[in-house]
Amino acid sequence: MRDLLIGITVVRADGVVAKAGGKVVKNVAGYDLGKLFAGSWGTLGLVTEAVFRLHPLPALARWVVVPVDSAGIAYERLRRVLHAQLVPNAVELDRPHDATGTLAVLVEGIPQGAAGRVEKFLDLLGDGAEPCDAAPRWWGRAPWQRGDVALRLTHQVTGLPALLNALDEQARRHRVPISARGSAGVGLLYAAVPGAADPAVVAELVQVLRDRSATWGGDVVVLDAPPAVKAALDPWGPVRGLSLMRRVKDQFDPEHRLAPGRFAGGI
Numbered sequence: 238m239r240d241l242l243i244g245i246t247v248v249r250a251d252g253v254v255a256k257a258g259g260k261v262v263k264n265v266a267g268y269d270l271g272k273l274f275a276g277s278w279g280t281l282g283l284v285t286e287a288v289f290r291l292h293p294l295p296a297l298a299r300w301v302v303v304p305v306d307s308a309g310i311a312y313e314r315l316r317r318v319l320h321a322q323l324v325p326n327a328v329e330l331d332r333p334h335d336a337t338g339t340l341a342v343l344v345e346g347i348p349q350g351a352a353g354r355v356e357k358f359l360d361l362l363g364d365g366a367e368p369c370d371a372a373p374r375w376w377g378r379a380p381w382q383r384g385d386v387a388l389r390l391t392h393q394v395t396g397l398p399a400l401l402n403a404l405d406e407q408a409r410r411h412r413v414p415i416s417a418r419g420s421a422g423v424g425l426l427y428a429a430v431p432g433a434a435d436p437a438v439v440a441e442l443v444q445v446l447r448d449r450s451a452t453w454g455g456d457v458v459v460l461d462a463p464p465a466v467k468a469a470l471d472p473w474g475p476v477r478g479l480s481l482m483r484r485v486k487d488q489f490d491p492e493h494r495l496a497p498g499r500f501a502g503g504i
Contacts, residue, residue: 238275238289239271239272239275239276241289241290241291242258242271242272242275242287242288242289242290243258243259243260243261243271243288243289243290244256244257244258244259244260244271244286244287244288245257245258245270245271245274245284245286245287245288246284246285246286246287247270247274247281247282247283247284247285248282248283248285249282249489249490250282250489250490250491250492250494250495254285255270255282257269257270257271258270258271258288259288260288271287273485277500278496278499278500279495279496279499280486280490280495280496280497280499280500280504281485281486281489281490281495282489282490282495283495295326295345295346295351296346296347296348296351297345297346297347297348297351298326298343298344298345298351299343299344299345299351299352299355299368299369299370300341300342300343300344300368300369300370300371300372300373300376301341301342301344301355301358301359301362301366301367301368301369302339302340302341302342302366302367302369302373303339303340303362303363303365303366303367304337304338304339304365305330305337305338305339305340306337306338308397308398308401308402308405309398311330311332311338311340311397311398311401311421312397312398312401314340314362315328315330315340315394315397315421315422316394317361317362318340318342318358318361318362318422319394319422321357321358321361323354323357323358323361324354325342325343325344325358325422326343326344326345327341327342327343327420327422328340328341328342328343328420328421328422329341329343329376329418329419329420329421329422330417330418330419330420330421330426331373331375331380331417331418332401332404332416332417332418333375333380333416334408334414334415334416335414339373339375340362340421341372341373341376342358342362343372344358355368375418378418379418379427379429380416380417380418380427380428380429381416381427381429381461382429382432384432384463385429385430385431385432385461385462386429386430386431386432386434386439386459386461386462386463386466387427387428387429387459387460387461387462388427388428388429388430388443388446388457388458388459388460389425389426389427389456389457389458389460390417390419390425390426390427390428390446390455390456390457391424391425391426391455391456392424392425392426392453392454392455393424393453393454393455394421394422394424395454396424396452396453396454396455397421397453399449399452399453400426400453400455401417403445403446403449403452403453404417404428404446407442407445407446411434411438411441411442413430413431413434413438413439413442414430414431415428415429415430416428416429417429424455427460430442432462432463432466434466436463436465436466436468436469437469439462439466439469439470440466440469440470443457443459443470443474444470447474447475456474456475456476457474458472458473458474459472459473459474460472473500473501473502476501476502479501479502482500482501482502482504483502483504486500486504
């Protein structure tokens with residue numbers, strides 16, 4: 238979404254209204270504050286207007302899905318898709334704790350072009366691959382239920398097997414089911430741990446994942462959790478560039494009035 242943001246209006250901590258970008262794609266109106274404010278959780282200013290670049294809806298959308306029953310197979314199928322130069326519109330991975338995983342590829346475009354790409358993806362993904370006229374039931378949905386522990390896991394594409402294996406290992410070690418889902422093709426997964434799990438167990442699980450996150454080149458953030466779990470851990474964990482983020486906060490909000498303590502490092 239942030240890549241489609243082309244203009245923004247914000248109210249600063251001192252009450253001044255500021256604008257950046259514009260309402261057309263080609264604009265040079267000031268610094269790219271949109272990228273800075275995206276994901277700042279209200280700690281830099283109050284966003285009052287956002288302008289996005291829009292694209293027409295595709296004439297046709299088709300999905301190709303294939304079962305993946307291990308981390309290695311999931312990565313191998315993903316690697317084939319990304320190296321094929323067939324330009325998938327999305328590549329999503331679903332790994333429920335109690336069923337075989339699924340890799341799904343979205344193909345959009347005009348009917349003639351989309352049909353040809355679907356056939357090529359079917360050949361590429363091999364045995365078990367099937368075309369679908371509708372999205373999988375899980376498509377576009379978070380893997381957690383209300384009250385669960387929600388994790389955001391970033392990774393390098395080549396680090397996907399290490400991340401998935403670490404999740405499986407922690408699930409076995411702590412005897413808690415962990416479901417994962419997300420955009421593996423761009424290095425972003427979400428994972429769910431039952432909210433009824435022991436807070437100490439969740440805290441240890443999260444810490445182990447953070448300690449190993451360098452092996453897959455990403456970060457582990459707790460997006461949501463029951464109060465007892467939040468009290469047992471740091472939701473953000475280690476954050477690269479924290480000193481720079483604090484300096485930016487001091488420039489935009491010297492008195493720290495806006496959403497104090499909501500962001501990483503107590504920002």
